Structure formats: structure tokens, C-alpha cells
Amino acid sequence: MKYCKFVFFIFVFVALGIQGLEAQSTLKGMSLNGATGLYSIPTGRIGWEKDRDIGFDLGYHFIVRNGGVSNIPKVSMSLYKWVELSAAFDIQPEGYLGSDNPSDFIGGVKVQLPLTKSAIALGGNYQALNMWDTSDKRHDAGQIYVAVSYSGHLFNMPAETTIVMGKTFGGGAATWDIDFGMGFDIVILPKIFENYVHWVTDFSNFSYSVEPFGAEAWGRGVLNTGIRVDLSVIPVFKKFRFVIDILMTDIFDVNRAFAMSLLFGVPIL
Helix, strand or coil: CHHHHHHHHHHHHHHHHCEECCCCCCCCCECCCCCEECCCCECCCCCCCCCCCEEEEEEEEEEEECCEEEEEEEEEEEECCCEEEEEEEEECCCCHHHCCCCEEEEEEEEEECCCCCEEEEEEEEEEEECCCCCCCCCEEEEEEEEEEEEEEEECCEEEEEEEEEEEEEECCCCCCCCEEEEEEEEECCHHHHCCCEEEEEEEECCCCCCCCCCCCCCCCCEEEEEEEEEHHHCHHHCCCEEEEEEEEECCCCCCCEEEEEEEEEEECC
């Protein structure tokens, strides 16, 4: 409990230090469950909120911990600058949490409200957990949330803060639990790295699913941090979205894991 309070106050301190400004072009990556976001938490943005009426993103995460690997292919589609649909398959190591086939499906929807300065979205996801398990391990869960993202500067570096509140249903979640998450996307030394390198960190009392691998929020919450590289800055890729993530999940606990991801997005209309 003391750990959670300490991390929460550090995040609030940093958030208060970020000076607000008009919304700017923001790097959009995929969270671990496929929604546009940081790592465990979604943001208030959708993948192609200003660029095109329809955009398609294809992504892949892998998480490595103690010799086990979880593979998470995912897709998302942005529709008319205000709706995002996403889907991810979390293919976890055999025997994880006692399941003979611990593969999960996570489908999500996000609706961005038509605001200008801040990005506010209402969203939710459905989780089919251990969906091909032959025992009694198969079950369902879901989440609803509101996510707010706003742009600013921290030490003269462009930054965006995201705050998420919601509720998880099923999967053993207590009926009185409230989901809370907070995170940052900070452009690191833009004059040196030319907007290629972002530092992304999030902390939450929920993870990308009810039964995550390597990013568990059980007990003390989960803190993820890493580098997000924007290859769309390269002129040949400027019409597309090309993002690489290199991160550590649950970094302050014994279940910490290494993860990487690749996202490639294409405008359609």
C-alpha cells in the first residue's frame, strides 16, 4: 500500500509539472491489448484521429519472462476520426495459471469525444480468457473506462499525460474495485534525437487483461516503462505509422519482464 501511494504521488507531481498547451501531433502506439495507448492503459486518442477517415494498424508484442514467452498479435481500425475498433490474441505459455491452452482474445471499442484541447474517450473491452481450454479455466471478463489525455511540456520537452478511470467485471474482480491508471509520453531531447525517441511510462491497478503475462497488476499495481521509437519521422515513412517499443513490464516486482513491439499503420481513406 505504501508503494502504491508513493508511485501515485510521484506521478501526480510530474503531472503538475507538465504545462498545458494546445493539442499537438502525438505519437500513437498500441497498448498491450491493441487499443491506442501506452502499455497497460489506453489513451484518450484513437489511431487516426486527425489524419484520415479510415486507418488500419497492425501490431505485434512479445513478452519474455523466466524463459516463457507470450505472443500478442493485434489489429485496430479507426473510423471517421472518432471510433476505434481493436482486437488482440494473447498466446501465453502452455500451463500458465494452470490452463492447458492459455490463449486469450481481447476485443475493444473506443469512442473519442469531439473536443479540441484535450482528448477524451469512452471505451471498453471484452476478454475471452483461456478460450480454447478444455477444462473449467475458460471464462469471460470485461472493462469499461474513460481516458483523458492532454499535451504539454516537461523541462521544455513535449509531453502528454493520460489519466484513466474505469471498472473491470469478471475474472475475480471485486465489485467495489475502481480501475485507475496514469501515464506519460515524453519526447526525449527533441533537438538531439529529432523527435524519434519517446519515454513512455504508465502505472495502474489494472493490466491489459484480467489474466496478463509479465505485466501483472495483482497486489501492488503494475509499473511499465520503456522507449517508444517513431520511425514515421523518416521521410519515406511519413505517410504511414511505424512505431517500435522496447520496455520493461512490472519493473519494480519479481514478475518483471522484457517486452518489444512493432506497429505499422496504413491510411485507407
